[in-house]
Amino acid sequence: MTEGLRIKVHLSPGARQDIERFNQRALKNPHSRDEALLEATIVMLHRLNGRRHPTKPLDYDSRFADLSDCDTTYVGADPHEKPPLRIVSRDIRPEPPGGITRREIVAIGARRDSEVYRTAGQRLGRPVGVTLDQLAAQRRASAAKNPAPQAGRGLDIPAPVGADLEFD
Numbered sequence: 001m002t003e004g005l006r007i008k009v010h011l012s013p014g015a016r017q018d019i020e021r022f023n024q025r026a027l028k029n030p031h032s033r034d035e036a037l038l039e040a041t042i043v044m045l046h047r048l049n050g051r052r053h054p055t056k057p058l059d060y061d062s063r064f065a066d067l068s069d070c071d072t073t074y075v076g077a078d079p080h081e082k083p084p085l086r087i088v089s090r091d092i093r094p095e096p097p098g099g100i101t102r103r104e105i106v107a108i109g110a111r112r113d114s115e116v117y118r119t120a121g122q123r124l125g126r127p128v129g130v131t132l133d134q135l136a137a138q139r140r141a142s143a144a145k146n147p148a149p150q151a152g153r154g155l156d157i158p159a160p161v162g163a164d165l166e167f168d
Helices: 013-028 033-048 112-123 132-145
Strands: 007-011 071-075 085-092 101-110
Touching (some): 033 071, 033 085, 033 101
Parallel strands (some): 007 101
Antiparallel strands (some): 071 085
């Protein structure tokens, strides 16, 4: 791992499946648009590993799960067309401050019909039309009624992980 990076990319299990799905399509269609998009996605993941590429913050939209703590990055292989893929990520701040921020890649997929945003919301276990503040309030109320530990992931707890994505 390169010294001095302030952000380290981590592929969630779902994002790993997304990459594998793109890889399978590229293997079936060598020298195709699928292969070019896979390569562009890998290049973008390299750029996201550190501070070398900007991301766009997502806003709350009641038609989807609240992804306002996430960012999106556009991925395309043809400079003459609108990028067809999106990478949805969220930055997990280090404890204690000053450490390396973990950029969790939640989903990689098509922008068509907002598919990637629906997938990201599902992977984060967030209901449609509920803000993060409302979700946190519901969890606090539930915890007050039942102080026993809750099963499952918390709102800001990253997904269980294998090895982080490492670049040579």
